[in-house]
Amino acid sequence: MGAESVWSLDPRTGERRGDAPVAVAADPAAVDAAVRAAHAALPALADRARRSALLRAAAARLHAGGESLVAAADAETRLGTARLTGELARTVYQLRYFADLVDRAADAGGFLDIRTDTADPGLTPPRPELYRVQLPLGVVGVFAASNFPFAFSVPGGDTASALAAGCPVVVKAHPDHPETSELAAAALRAAAVEVGLPEGTIGLVHGFAAGPELVRHPLLAGVGFTGSPRGGRALFDLAAARPRPIPIHGELGSVNPVLVTPAALAEPGAVEQLAAGLVGSFTLGMGQFCTKPGLVLLPAGSVGDACAKAVADATAQVPAGVLLDARMREAFLDGFAARAALTDVQALAPAGPAASAEAPLAVLPGVLSVTAEAALRDSHELLLEECFGPGTVLVRYADADEAAAVLGRMDGCLTATLHTPADDPQAPAWLAALAAFAGRVLFGGWPTGVAVADAMQHGGPYPAATSSGTSVGGAAVERWLRPVAFQSVPQALQPRL
Structure with a gap:
């Protein structure tokens, strides 16, 4: 042979x-x-x-x-x-x-x-x-x-x-x-x-x-x-x-969670700016970055609702694209569908096939939304795992304790990001909580894009x-x-x- x-x-x-x-x-x-x-x-x-x-x-x-x-x-x-x-x-x-x-x-x-x-x-x-x-x-x-x-x-x-x-x-x-x-x-x-x-x-x-x-x-x-x-x-x-x-x-693998505090969304234009940044990050390269933000904690209430809607609307404007191979495409679509099928999970922007004559394997990006209470159920652990491809999960938390409980369930990650004002008295505690499971902690911004520099750390606790x-x-x-x-x-x- x-x-x-x-x-x-x-x-x-x-x-x-x-x-x-x-x-x-x-x-x-x-x-x-x-x-x-x-x-x-x-x-x-x-x-x-x-x-x-x-x-x-x-x-x-x-x-x-x-x-x-x-x-x-x-x-x-x-x-x-x-x-x-x-x-x-x-x-x-x-x-x-x-x-x-x-x-x-x-x-x-x-x-x-x-x-x-x-x-x-x-x-x-x-x-x-x-x-x-x-x-x-x-x-x-x-x-x-x-x-x-x-x-x-x-x-x-x-x-x-x-x-x-x-x-x-x-x-x-x-x-x-x-x-x-x-x-x-x-x-x-x-x-x-x-x-x-x-x-x-x-x-x-x-x-x-x-x-x-x-x-x-x-x-x-x-x-x-x-x-x-x-x-x-x-x-x-x-x-x-x-x-x-x-x-x-x-x-x-890495989920790369992002924590957004209510104060981060309080300034005029902050909701739209954050939504645009998030969508640009999780759809960059059709979501095929190891540092893609795959889980975003948003505050419950009207300002969180407005941010979730802005994320969904911006995602709907992202054109279809192809993943690196058919196997990854199948894994992404199956993974997104499995998460969307969980109780109390809502698909704000459903990911799915978007075949064309030129690209029969193309897909659309997607966004899921769930409360922190539901995300913390043992039956919903899949939401806290990486889904490689252009999708993210918005987790709506009622208070700081719920947000901390979700972060406490995270496995090791390459990155974790905090969006809050610099004068937030809780910022040091949040940064410490993120550093407990991530190799790189960001204050503002988005984790996609890794600098080749002396002080860079691109790794993290297992399974990152x-x-x-x-x-x-x-x-x-x-x-x-x-x-x-x-x-x-x-x-x-x-x-x-």
Whole structure:
């Protein structure tokens, strides 16, 4: 039996694109070859100057090939050329950002986190001379995300941060954009060769079976994953069950609740402004952002009614669109319908199919409304879980205790947002309540859009993530390093990385 073909699909129709497959699914031998080639590149990547040069060369090649990359990504995702052009620019910036981190890695505050203690025989017990530094884990397996074909896929943050740490990568391509993955991987491999690194520094494998095979490989040292809770948990359990377990830094699912206080809606125009911001956020990219606000707590009463109506009216104006693939479309429509069927849940804007001749798989966004009392029932726990796609749930609370009770039922989230005036005396308590379960707490604004910055935290308690690390920002590199202390080793022999 021949290798399974990997085709590029049009998400509008689910039909194959082109006359030939873009790749073949990797069998165990192909996965083994990719991991071993990456492992062989470890010594060459120990040169920090070369790592920095690789990241900058990769950024330059992605920028130069932007037109072809965006065209392929749009054909495979239908996220739109404007959105994808911006995402590619962010990815190019991210690569250069990590190159700058590599250049400063050995400076005070750099990610090598060099620490020293001089010997002091007069202490009890005596203290030896110590030199502590961070070393790369080894080969990292990266699982590409469906919703960001650049920023969280082959050339994305997991790959960039791993390379910055000195770790070669093998990427498991996402089946929703195999052509884009091949183009991006070719650019990264060419960049590696350009700066004198082995082509195998960056590997790429396709196919569902390649994922578990990659995690099981004995030379793999860590995993970066962005995807569903079900898939991420399966890989997490697989990594833990290995004879030699390895860390998996997974970004899984998140509801990203928003709390709106009565005072936030009191100013003239506040209701319309908040409604417009919310709808723009939860329908951005057809709701396929990990930071989409999926649950919004609104105060009961006339002002909350007005806000809910404004949200429903604005949602009705959002045009139909397609999700990344037919499976996600089915899961979204089924999930929205299951929530809408719960007792005392009202569909203010029903999500549903919106087929056209050009896009038979298109859908409309939706909004659900429910009281906090109903949302707190054990039978309604589904409302507090992520529904990936363009939908959100408005939860109407009668008082602060009801709002706090809903927040107290939340699982770990990537984000949580508070809308209230800065002089609200309850604001500190609300912020503390949100920080108890979220990795990033916003005051005002909307959580979609994540900055590549030193202080960014893109992670959270499980199931938002499987570790306390971040997949965005400077601290992302720390996931692929391990501290080693060298004791009484002469300075000439200490590693100077």
